[in-house]
Amino acid sequence: MSRRPKIQKDTETLCNTLIHELQRFQHTHKSITTPDRVRLLVNAHHLLRDLGVSIAESDADSARQRILDYFLARPGQIIEGDELMVISGISEYARRVRELRIEHGWPIITGNSQITHENDGMEDDPISLKPDEYILLSVENDSTAVERWKLAKKIRNENISVREKIIKYFLANIGKPIPGDELDYLAKDRLEWPRRVRELRTQFGWNVVTKATGRPDLPVGVYVLESDRQAPEHDRNIKDSVRREVLRRDGYCCQDCRWSHNLWNKSDPRHLEVHHIIMHVQGGANTADNLITLCNICHDKRHINEKLL
Ligand SMILES: [Zn+2]
Ligand SMILES: [Zn+2]
Numbered sequence: 001m002s003r004r005p006k007i008q009k010d011t012e013t014l015c016n017t018l019i020h021e022l023q024r025f026q027h028t029h030k031s032i033t034t035p036d037r038v039r040l041l042v043n044a045h046h047l048l049r050d051l052g053v054s055i056a057e058s059d060a061d062s063a064r065q066r067i068l069d070y071f072l073a074r075p076g077q078i079i080e081g082d083e084l085m086v087i088s089g090i091s092e093y094a095r096r097v098r099e100l101r102i103e104h105g106w107p108i109i110t111g112n113s114q115i116t117h118e119n120d121g122m123e124d125d126p127i128s129l130k131p132d133e134y135i136l137l138s139v140e141n142d143s144t145a146v147e148r149w150k151l152a153k154k155i156r157n158e159n160i161s162v163r164e165k166i167i168k169y170f171l172a173n174i175g176k177p178i179p180g181d182e183l184d185y186l187a188k189d190r191l192e193w194p195r196r197v198r199e200l201r202t203q204f205g206w207n208v209v210t211k212a213t214g215r216p217d218l219p220v221g222v223y224v225l226e227s228d229r230q231a232p233e234h235d236r237n238i239k240d241s242v243r244r245e246v247l248r249r250d251g252y253c254c255q256d257c258r259w260s261h262n263l264w265n266k267s268d269p270r271h272l273e274v275h276h277i278i279m280h281v282q283g284g285a286n287t288a289d290n291l292i293t294l295c296n297i298c299h300d301k302r303h304i305n306e307k308l309l
Pocket of ligand 2: 235
């Protein structure tokens with residue numbers, strides 16, 4: 001659509017004019033040429049668009065700002081793309097949302113962040129987003145997000161495997177919540193990255209946690225690498241579903257010292273790990289009854305004691 005004069009914002013007037021235009025169409029469309037019909041509808045289209053903008057609860061002139069204002073009035077709620085189309089008055093609202101996320105650091109997630117649920121993943125998440133649905137996670141934007149995107153762009157173009165890209169990115173952002181969209185961007189491959197993230201956790205022993213795998217306090221669609229250490233070889237290869245069962249059974253709490261994530265602080269940045277009571281090599285199974293939740297400090301102690309025995 002071509003650029004038009006500043007939008008008339010009075011909803012009532014716009015509505016009446018639109019109805020008038022549609023009535024004109026209704027009465028004349030059988031007796032006029034197709035180009036004339038089209039012209040009548042062009043006008044109605046513009047009016048409908050202006051009508052949407054007029055109800056946007058925002059005085060902003062830019063579509064992007066109207067979109068942001070709409071999100072800010074509804075943090076945590078699912079917003080459909082079509083709603084954004086109406087209040088922004090533009091059809092390419094998805095690009096504006098992306099700019100809000102990347103250039104301005106607004107934590108907006110979409111269905112794309114969540115293709116992680118294959119067979120076991122997110123069953124305890126109350127929401128599951130479609131690709132054209134959005135949620136603003138917080139009314140505060142993350143000023144570090146801009147820097148993160150720059151780094152993501154750099155790593156994205158490196159000549160290394162998707163798994164190496166992802167762990168490299170996580171290691172540069174230890175302890176920081178990373179929205180799945182960023183991993184999706186990094187991997188250039190929508191289908192591959194959730195599997196690679198899972199492998200990093202289960203096979204390689206990196207503590208990459210999500211809402212469903214150890215940190216129920218995290219928003220859905222967000223990933224955190226909790227520390228730069230990999231779990232010992234013998235504590236790897238635990239299925240996500242089993243890990244979740246163990247953590248949930250133990251109340252997300254160290255079974256030796258009762259540490260849990262709400263006690264986290266900078267001077268003592270612990271995290272929870274899952275430990276084999278009877279080691280793999282001694283025939284211990286990867287099942288919940290042979291596993292126990294420990295904080296990394298108590299986990300280390302147990303291993304030291306096992307060596308001494
Ligand atoms: Zn402990
Ligand atoms: Zn262990």
